[in-house]
Every structure is written in C-alpha cells, then in structure tokens.
Amino acid sequence: MENRLIHENFLLHSDVAALLYHDYVKDLPIIDYHNHLSPGLIAKDHQFENCSQVWLAGDHYKWRAMRTLGIDEKFITGNASDKEKFQKWGETVPYTLRNPLYHWSHLELQRYFGVNELLTGENADEIYIETTRQLKEKTHSTRGLLQIQNVEVLCTTEDPTDDLRHHIDLKSQNVPLKMSTAFRPDKAIGIEDSKSFLKYLEQLEQSTGIKISNVDDLLSGLDSRMDYFHENGSRLADHGLEVLPYHETGAFNIDHIFRKVQNGDILSIDEVGYFKCEILKHLCKGYHHRGWVQQFHLGAFRSVNTRMLKLRGIDSGWDSIGDFSQARSLGRFLDYLDSTDQLSKTILYNLNPADNEVIATMIGNFNDGSMKGKVQFGSGWWFLDQKDGMEKQMNALSNMGLLSCFIGMLTDSRSFMSFPRHEYFRRVLCNIIGNDVVNGELPYDEKWLGKILQDISYYNAKDYFDGFEN
CATH class of the missing domain: 3.20.20.140 (Metal-dependent hydrolases)
Structure with missing residues (x-):
C-alpha cells in the first residue's frame, strides 16, 4: 500500500x-x-548487512510491541534469521496504529531508504531486499x-x-x-x-x-x-x-x-x-x-x-x-x-x-x-x-x-x-x-x-x- x-x-x-x-x-x-x-x-x-541489524537489533520499543502481539521470542531476540525477524516486524507494524512506532517506522523507511509504502507482512520481503541493497552502499554506512x-x-x-x-x-x-x-x-x-x-x-x-x-x-x-x-x-x-x-x-x-x-x-x-x-x-x-x-x-x-x-x-x-x-x-x-x-x-x-x-x-x-x-x-x-x-x-x-x-x-x-x-x-x-x-x-x-x-x-x-x- x-x-x-x-x-x-x-x-x-x-x-x-x-x-x-x-x-x-x-x-x-x-x-x-x-x-x-x-x-x-x-x-x-x-x-x-541488513535492515534487521540496523533497525531491529537492540530496539526494545519494537520488541515490546512484538511480544504484545504474541510473537515468539526467537523472532525478537532469539536465533531466528535476520530476514525472519524482519518479516515478523513487518507483520507487526499494521497493528501498531496509534503507537508512535507506526509513525516512526514509516518516517524512517522513507527518510533513509525512500520507501514509500506502508510496511506489512505482505511487502516485508520486498522492502527487506531493497533496504539491504542500499545498506551495502557507502551512503548508508x-x-x-x-x-x-x-x-x-x-x-x-x-x-x-x-x-x-x-x-x-x-x-x-x-x-x-x-x-x-x-x-x-x-x-x-x-x-x-x-x-x-x-x-x-x-x-x-x-x-x-x-x-x-x-x-x-x-x-x-x-x-x-x-x-x-x-x-x-x-x-x-x-x-x-x-x-x-x-x-x-x-x-x-x-x-x-x-x-x-x-x-x-x-x-x-x-x-x-x-x-x-x-x-x-x-x-x-x-x-x-x-x-x-x-x-x-x-x-x-x-x-x-x-x-x-x-x-x-x-x-x-x-x-x-x-x-x-x-x-x-x-x-x-x-x-x-x-x-x-x-x-x-x-x-x-x-x-x-x-x-x-x-x-x-x-x-x-x-x-x-x-x-x-x-x-x-x-x-x-x-x-x-x-x-x-x-x-x-x-x-x-x-x-x-x-x-x-x-x-x-x-x-x-x-x-x-x-x-x-x-x-x-x-x-x-x-x-x-x-x-x-x-x-x-x-x-x-x-x-x-x-x-x-x-x-x-x-x-x-x-x-x-x-x-x-x-
């Protein structure tokens, strides 16, 4: 969207x-x-290396939201892959409406990566690939x-x-x-x-x-x-x-x-x-x-x-x-x-x-x-x-x-x-x-x-x- x-x-x-x-x-x-x-x-x-490392790691604001939604800890601070963690965060974002995370997340995706879509579980994979590509550029060190x-x-x-x-x-x-x-x-x-x-x-x-x-x-x-x-x-x-x-x-x-x-x-x-x-x-x-x-x-x-x-x-x-x-x-x-x-x-x-x-x-x-x-x-x-x-x-x-x-x-x-x-x-x-x-x-x-x-x-x-x- x-x-x-x-x-x-x-x-x-x-x-x-x-x-x-x-x-x-x-x-x-x-x-x-x-x-x-x-x-x-x-x-x-x-x-x-990817958006999970720069965006999700260490961010207990996001972790609390994911836990509230009932997402298993392995996708938050556990041993799931970075891509799997991003997918679960994408599934979470639509449910953060009226929490500042909803505003911040879309503001950050747009300002750093030019992503002009609302993050969801459906487009999380596509956005993960695009943000990972940009993070490999020197402009995104x-x-x-x-x-x-x-x-x-x-x-x-x-x-x-x-x-x-x-x-x-x-x-x-x-x-x-x-x-x-x-x-x-x-x-x-x-x-x-x-x-x-x-x-x-x-x-x-x-x-x-x-x-x-x-x-x-x-x-x-x-x-x-x-x-x-x-x-x-x-x-x-x-x-x-x-x-x-x-x-x-x-x-x-x-x-x-x-x-x-x-x-x-x-x-x-x-x-x-x-x-x-x-x-x-x-x-x-x-x-x-x-x-x-x-x-x-x-x-x-x-x-x-x-x-x-x-x-x-x-x-x-x-x-x-x-x-x-x-x-x-x-x-x-x-x-x-x-x-x-x-x-x-x-x-x-x-x-x-x-x-x-x-x-x-x-x-x-x-x-x-x-x-x-x-x-x-x-x-x-x-x-x-x-x-x-x-x-x-x-x-x-x-x-x-x-x-x-x-x-x-x-x-x-x-x-x-x-x-x-x-x-x-x-x-x-x-x-x-x-x-x-x-x-x-x-x-x-x-x-x-x-x-x-x-x-x-x-x-x-x-x-x-x-x-x-x-």
Whole structure:
C-alpha cells in the first residue's frame, strides 16, 4: 500500500505551521546531545548487512510491541534469521496504529531508504531486499546514515572506565562529524547490588591504577576519570536515577556504609540513598569545576519483570514509568549545590508526565539570570518522546517557564535510524505554534516566530553546549 501518511505537511495542521516548518526549521542541522549509539561503529564507519541489524537489533520499543502481539521470542531476540525477524516486524507494524512506532517506522523507511509504502507482512520481503541493497552502499554506512539526517554533533554515553579510544580515533580522522561523550557513573554509586558494585570497583581500579579500599579512594578514582574524559573532549555528565536523593552530610557514616558493602552486609534504604547522595555531591562539584553540563534522567522503574530479566538481560524491554516522589529531594539537592554557587548547567528529564509541572517549576528556582536557560526541563524521553508526550512537556514548560529558551530534542537512542525523531519533534513544535496563531493566541509575526523555532530546534543547543566543538 502506498504511504500517503508521511507527506510534506505530516503533523502540520495549518498553513502557518507548514510555512514555519518548511521555511525555518526543516533544513537545520541536528545536535543530538544525548544518545547511546556505539562510538566504535561510528569510528570505523560500520556497514550493516541488513535492515534487521540496523533497525531491529537492540530496539526494545519494537520488541515490546512484538511480544504484545504474541510473537515468539526467537523472532525478537532469539536465533531466528535476520530476514525472519524482519518479516515478523513487518507483520507487526499494521497493528501498531496509534503507537508512535507506526509513525516512526514509516518516517524512517522513507527518510533513509525512500520507501514509500506502508510496511506489512505482505511487502516485508520486498522492502527487506531493497533496504539491504542500499545498506551495502557507502551512503548508508553508520556515518552515511548520520549524514543523511544532517547530524552535525552527537554525544554518546560512556561509563567512567571506558578508554574513549573510538572518540579519539574519530577525532584523528578529521571528519566533519563531531562526536563527544557523556560521563555516566551510575555503576559507581550502585551499592544496592553489592556484588556488582564490588566487581565494578575492580574495573575502576584497572582504569585508574588506584587501589580502592575506602570512599576517598573511590572519589580519587572518579576524579581521575573525570580528568581523562575532560582531556578527551567530554563536557557532559549523565545519571539515570529513580529520584535524585538528598541527605544532610553527616546523617550517616559513609565509611561505615562502604565497609558494610565490602563485607556483604545488608544496607537500609536510607544508607543506600545517603551513599548515593554523598558521591553525587562530590561528582556534581567536579562537574561545576570543569564547566560541564550535568543531566539527570529521573523516574524510570527498571527491570520490573525479574523472570524475563534473567532470561534476556537488562535493556531488553522490561522497564516502565515509575511513580516516585521527586520534588522535595530534587529541590534540596539542587539547592545544596546552588548555596555555594556550584550548580552547573543542568538538564532534568522526567519520565512520569504527572511530574511535568513539578519539573517545569523546579527549574525556575535555579535559573538565576547568570545565563540563558541554565537549568533545563529536558525533552520528553523514553516513553514520552512521542507526540502527546512532547506536547505535554512543552505545554508545561510554556505555562511555567520559557519555551523560547528550551534546548530541544534528542534521541536517547541506540539506533542509527532514530534521527527522524528530530523531524518529528520539529513538526510537533511548529504545529503547536501554528495552532496558537490560528486560534488568535499568538501574533502572526512570521520572522519572530521563525527565529524562536530555529532557536529551540538548533541554536539554543548550539549555544548551551558550546564546548562540544572544542
């Protein structure tokens, strides 16, 4: 069936929205300031063998949909052939109507491969053959796929123990694409799983040459890795947390907590939270000292299905939105840093839409006039990076902050085919503003509105992350 869904004015429901999109933001480059792409595949300009490898592997959004439809796991993460997996995905797509996967899938097929048909089980084989043919061309290598989408800068996410050799390699190749990384020390504070934590400390010792026997050693090791990341161009940190914990320093003895972990003793919830908080305080002061941006992804309830977690591992589709209380500890933690003027540029990502207004008002507490949009309400992510989630995030930000200062979209993805989500976001954004004009809620000052939309889509992020290009 011909794809008449993704036409030039897709999601643009007024002439004003269409003009603003096509004349002002459509052709802007992409700064994707947070993703989980493989830097190794980018550095060696990897060529995928087929569409299943580039499109289905690692994509737990698609996996969850296929499982819901009753498709056997062998066609998802199992030992079925790539062609068989693609066939099953083709059979699934028509049943994803009203899920963002329906829009994304057809947008991606069209933008990367010029496929102008709606994917079904009937034409999956034909589309598999055509996309596989194109993926063998140099235009569709990893860097070719990024170039198709006009990606100017991207920032991957690495553990402190990473040697960053792929980032160093790409930089030495003197290619136009700029690739940075974010320092992601989640494992360095994950004491709730003492066995995994102690194994991680061994890795950190190997990376730093520092024997980690106590908390001071741990902090020294993390400082050493921050310095290494900084020397190699990193200017961002990122944390994935249920909540940003806060305790007053001295409420517990952190060295005693560390020894309990070493001995395999059971920790209380407060002891875990206190340890995380104290290490985070040290890290965040280090980010401020180095002039980094810090990011906090809040609210995911991870690894809920323990049976399937054991069978398929983490990041395979068993996570959901959590309903954690955010405001008090978040506010107190940010205030702790701000009280000594050690609060870095900060981006807060919220996974529970019930907390949108909490985050939208929280950022205003710490935007102190020292710079434009110092503390940001990050774009809708994970389960919220779809039309409704984007609209709710931007409406909350508009009502309680300044949408005009927003740094816009990111993919937060492991897929090289996810970059049309920036187009999706820009279309949704232009439609919101276009509707306001049509409804008489904004003046139709085309050039001014166009400038604001360009800022949100590209220029605000370019200014905010000015260290990316160093």
